[in-house]
Amino acid sequence: ATPMSVIVGVGKAAEYGALIRQGDALQTAGKLDLVILDKTGTITEGHPAVTHVHALGSDDSRLLALAGGLERHSEHPLAEAIVNRADDDNIALEKVTDFEALNGKGVQGQLDGQTLRLGNRRWLEGEGVDLASLDEAAESITRDAGTPLFLALDDKALGVIGVADAIKPDSEAAIRRLHDAGLRVMMVTGDVRATAEAIARKTNIDDIRAEVLPEDKADIVEEMRRKGYRVAMVGDGINDAPALAAADVGFAIGTGTDVAIESAAITLMRGSLHGVADAIEISRATVRNIH
Numbered sequence: 491a492t493p494m495s496v497i498v499g500v501g502k503a504a505e506y507g508a509l510i511r512q513g514d515a516l517q518t519a520g521k522l523d524l525v526i527l528d529k530t531g532t533i534t535e536g537h538p539a540v541t542h543v544h545a546l547g548s549d550d551s552r553l554l555a556l557a558g559g560l561e562r563h564s565e566h567p568l569a570e571a572i573v574n575r576a577d578d579d580n581i582a583l584e585k586v587t588d589f590e591a592l593n594g595k596g597v598q599g600q601l602d603g604q605t606l607r608l609g610n611r612r613w614l615e616g617e618g619v620d621l622a623s624l625d626e627a628a629e630s631i632t633r634d635a636g637t638p639l640f641l642a643l644d645d646k647a648l649g650v651i652g653v654a655d656a657i658k659p660d661s662e663a664a665i666r667r668l669h670d671a672g673l674r675v676m677m678v679t680g681d682v683r684a685t686a687e688a689i690a691r692k693t694n695i696d697d698i699r700a701e702v703l704p705e706d707k708a709d710i711v712e713e714m715r716r717k718g719y720r721v722a723m724v725g726d727g728i729n730d731a732p733a734l735a736a737a738d739v740g741f742a743i744g745t746g747t748d749v750a751i752e753s754a755a756i757t758l759m760r761g762s763l764h765g766v767a768d769a770i771e772i773s774r775a776t777v778r779n780i781h
């Protein structure tokens with residue numbers, strides 16, 4: 491039979507907005523010693539906005555018309571930021587055909603028989619685009635914890651757009667509670683290291699894994715479990731679902747995607763990282779009551 495104290499604990503957690511969907515998660519939560527956090531939508535709000543536009547040899551409106559022409563076909567949060575900015579500035583989006591989204595890389599399409607690409611440095615450089623003339627602009631974007639998105643037509647760099655996502659106001663305090671409870675805190679992100687470092691500095695995160703492809707997040711969870719950690723994974727995206735399922739306890743952000751919620755043992759209805767610390771504290775109190 492389920493001990494009374496577990497029922498009480500599950501109820502208590504629900505009062506804090508932590509819905510426990512898998513029965514044993516409440517008992518396991520108190521034994522966790524590593525929390526792996528997704529960045530976008532988990533540590534940050536998940537509603538990025540354009541902060542920098544830097545065009546080479548054309549104007550900023552032209553850059554946004556081209557970038558927006560690609561991103562209007564994408565559902566990525568970065569895409570929304572770019573399309574919203576173009577809308578706000580009353581910029582008519584360019585017509586791009588043969589749209590394709592490439593996981594962890596960016597988006598591409600055809601324009602007048604040429605390939606237009608918007609995405610990260612690693613991908614564009616791999617496609618033979620020289621981005622050296624955008625180094626300085628990109629550094630000022632990452633210094634502000636933003637993500638630089640490079641635009642190129644065939645192998646010609648056209649410019650860089652900086653998109654930044656605000657850190658949730660309570661992420662830093664929640665991470666402090668996790669540290670006080672004796673846990674290590676790691677961030678995994680598809681973003682570049684410089685951006686991840688800027689966010690880690692502001693929130694006191696211990697370790698970073700950057701430029702992680704979506705399909706590799708679960709491998710990191712498994713690697714840390716093999717090293718002996720009891721691992722919590724916290725995420726909101728479709729990308730995070732396998733990692734949430736691989737963790738000792740998966741926590742899905744309640745405003746996140748259904749796939750993430752279904753893959754996680756606990757749903758954080760308030761969308762705050764405090765819910766992780768709450769669940770751990772309630773678990774420890776519950777387990778004390780059982781013994």
Ligand code: ADP
Pocket residue numbers: 529530561564566568569591592593594595596597608609610637638639678679680681682702703704727729
């Ligand atoms: P995360 O959600 O962890 O930031 P993603 O795997 O969704 O990671 O994206 C990783 C990187 O791939 C982004 O930081 C960006 O550089 C690039 N990228 C992904 N989707 C897009 C997009 N729609 N437009 C531009 N760049 C993108």
Ligand code: MG
Pocket residue numbers: 528529530531532725726727
């Ligand atoms: Mg996310």
